[in-house]
Amino acid sequence: MAKVKTTFFCQNCGSQYAKWQGQCTSCKEWNTIVEEVIQKPEKSDWKTPTSTKKRVSKPLTINAIDASEDARLDTQDEEFNRVLGGGIVPGSLILLGGEPGIGKSTLLLQIALKLPYKTLYVSGEESQKQIKMRAERIHANNDTCFILTETKTQNIFKQIEALEPDIVVIDSIQTLHSDYIESSSGSISQIKECTTELIKFAKETATPVLLIGHITKDGNIAGPKILEHMVDTVLQFEGDRNHLFRILRANKNRFGSTNEIGIYEMQGSGLKEVSNPSEILISKKDEDLSGNAVASTIEGLRPLMIEVQALVSTAVYGTPQRSATGFNAKRLNMLLAVLEKRAGFRLGAKDVFLNITGGISVDDPAIDLAVVAAILSSNEDEALPKDYCFAAEVGLSGEIRPVQRVEQRILEAEKLGFSTIFVSKYNKIALKNLTIKVQLISTVEELVAFIL
Ligand code: TYD
């Protein structure tokens, strides 16, 4: 038997040390260094079998490389394709991270059952029966998706060799373990080793591998940071668990942009693609309520109409409360200060609550003007006309600043039947024959004059 070797790893950042120490020198965290036994008689477990389609690599000039060979695999899911930049690239490793219960397993099972290719769905978390129940719930089935419950990479590779799938899904990387490493599943060295074996397999056979990864309390993918460097694409599945909407983002993508987002709605029968998010996010009510305003924002490359709700009330305690859901609380304080100083509203002694409906969080600065309008409307207890919407940033001196791609925002508002959109005077707009009225304003005072 080969000699047992131990090494020390920081469980936070993955740094390796020859001996134990209390603080990790690289990430400065305390008590994160753990001894792990590593023992590697062989380099990796994936030994390219002669039976699988093998790709031999040799140097080529850019012009000589045939790009059509790497045609992307269509996932039959428009949102997923969009986020990946047009489908799955053969031989790529895609990591999908997200909080527990957000729907990662549901999303990938749904895609696996929709794919017209031979798919192997490996689960280390659920039994075949449980997966079958989930599949029945999402009303999906086909004859090309095979379910395997296994956690040992050696056994998984054996099955892969026998089945020769076109796509492999692993749920989740933290449950895998390799025989060559003695530490428990989910430890840094296991994750590293299993991912290395999977990469070797993916690159040698041009088979894409989709990995599910757990995330830690602070929202990072659990395991070594290098995991994110090793894979080709890192996707993040996010949303408020109590709300229906889920957003899929690419944090890293070697084969496409990271600007695109995919929007899903969690229903009783699985995740449904949302292709017209604006229409769903705006509540259609008959009566006018104060404190509501609609913003025309851009998420990724798509325009999205979002409803902002504010509640301003007299503070009961000495220190007024400020709370924001889906919006940066510091930015809310800044906007309140601007209203106080530039427009003379006495909000210093008021509680202010702000909520972005649908459980979505927005960081597009163009939502500022709608936030200000919602706060003013609630403060004066006067409802804004239902068919007004807003798209501009508010500066520290109360000026209304221009935003990117204002024309796309105006067209989306027009499409959804809004009568007036407020934008900055400094935005250049070349649109003609609009049915929507574009109201140009340059200061917060002007906004007050228009809406109150
Ligand atoms: P799951 O995919 O198990 O989450 P993850 O793998 O990210 O931990 O999703 C679990 C949640 O999704 C669960 O709380 C129930 C909900 N759900 C539905 O609402 N509808 C469905 O059809 C399915 C399958 C799950």
Ligand code: MG
């Ligand atoms: Mg799961």
